[in-house]
Amino acid sequence: MAETYSIGVDLGGTNLRVAAYEGGREFLETIVLPTRLNLGRDQVVRDMCDAVRALGARDFGHRRLAGIAVGSPGPLELPAGILRNLPNFPGWDGFNLKSAIATGLGCDIVLENDANLAAFAEQRLGAGTKYGVSDLCVITLGTGVGNGLVLNGKIWDGANGMAGEAGHMVVQAEERSRCGCGGYGCLEQYASATAVIRMARESLGDAVSTAHEVAMLARSGSELARNIFDTAGRALAIALTGLINTLNLPLYLLGGGVCEAWDLLSCPMFRELERRSYVYRLTKPEVLEPIHLLEGKTYVLKAELGALAGLLGACVAGLEARLPPATLGKEILGHQ
């Protein structure tokens, strides 16, 4: 049997990343383009399809294309592939992205939520492989708070693709200001980079513009800055209490820019988690950063893969898609 490769796409609000992939943590080749949202969704899909075709036309040692998978921000209705109300994609609400791409390429594709693909990558290539775990939850503290669940080695999409929105678990019932999702008191309002910056501006003034700067201030002794990571860590612990007490997974991974302040975030988080979650208290490991995981324990660790986790996850999903080779071969490789 010929060796295979896949093409993965990560559709971000700023960049469109397309990669050819045959396994491991590296790509065969990548194309990075700006996401030209100002030119409309059809142009963005055309740009994406052009980049996929460009990679499909390359000769990766005669490997056969196993599949193409695209990661998109959610909420996303699956399996249909319809986008719902993406905050940074005006005019895309109700757009059937999956069929638009499939039509553009002339072949079936896999479409998934980008945060779910990042979790999938962690399971297949990151902490999941390292520790031999097939069930895990990833929470990514970036501009927003992303989340993905992998159960029994598979992405948990839920009934219609909207699972994995732990960023919008309620952690502060009394919150009066509104979250981007329309709710109140969501995790994202306390633990995203956006929230860290907002809280810093409220208490420290306008000079601060990144979560990294807030962390630097905290490390250099600012108690106000330190309090912000306390708040973020405690909010995270309240959401984790829900996820641990209901799902009892062996592994919860935290990633994203805010986690670079792990030294500031983790102590208040673990303290609050012990206070809140009796399942965590009963299953807490003695060693928080272990060489291998002990059975029956609950680990909360930093994610292994960085900002490209979503793209890697798309690539792995493409590799495992195993679409009919004739379709892909003819349509992608033949019709350039």
Place this chain on the structure above:
Amino acid sequence: MAETYSIGVDLGGTNLRVAAYEGGREFLETIVLPTRLNLGRDQVVRDMCDAVRALGARDFGHRRLAGIAVGSPGPLELPAGILRNLPNFPGWDGFNLKSAIATGLGCDIVLENDANLAAFAEQRLGAGTKYGVSDLCVITLGTGVGNGLVLNGKIWDGANGMAGEAGHMVVQAEERSRCGCGGYGCLEQYASATAVIRMARESLGDAVSTAHEVAMLARSGSELARNIFDTAGRALAIALTGLINTLNLPLYLLGGGVCEAWDLLSCPMFRELERRSYVYRLTKPEVLEPIHLLEGKTYVLKAELGALAGLLGACVAGLEARLPPATLGKEILGHQ
């Protein structure tokens, strides 16, 4: 092939229920005993084994015993079968209930958390079957708040049997009084029958002694009593927001004594759920009490099975256990 039956056990704090079962929602025969906790755990296990043997010695039309399953209050370490800190079972912490019963009976048994078995029964015999759903979550508002998850038609035990503790999701971060689990601000502190009675005594005085009485007061016009179900309903909505936004299941079922006040509980719950959960807003059905479920919608309904759901679940789990017939036949049926 001979027809089969099973024996299910529900180990409660007050009663020990043992039933023979061949399918459907009815039992072939049941034995109900007081749980003699005052005589110690060994006596309770002996009582249980005696009752199982008594049913095993009966002739149910020459049916073959397919398996025995026992439901116990949690937390419960699975698959080992060790009890951890049951609030109403003093002296049982660390007790290997599974091996004690297996030794007592001379055969393998299935041991599960009782709330998980109640959810399993709902999936196999109740709303799951009625609506053709293999993923569901059951929350039971009784003395405590029980919870079970069935994913892909199977009980979700988690890494070591401690999944399904949604009663201890945090719904009120600022709560200062402590939950029975040792945490603060858990769902159980607002939506259990115990919580309803506690809140009623705080606002209405000592005359009230059941959740039913509080409901009667609310229906007869007491605003203070009505506020209590508002609080319970909103707390439930905050926990459901977490469960819906992370798991995106098609069906969430609410059972237990407090749900008899569905007329008082459901309006504030649905109102708060819409306010909090954007996944619910995107997937909310037009008809809240449907004949059949529409795909892609999220339903929150009353559970179909009553107080015997746990025992029914144990019976079904026993029937599906398919343990080696020789073992069971010889040990149970032969050695009376």
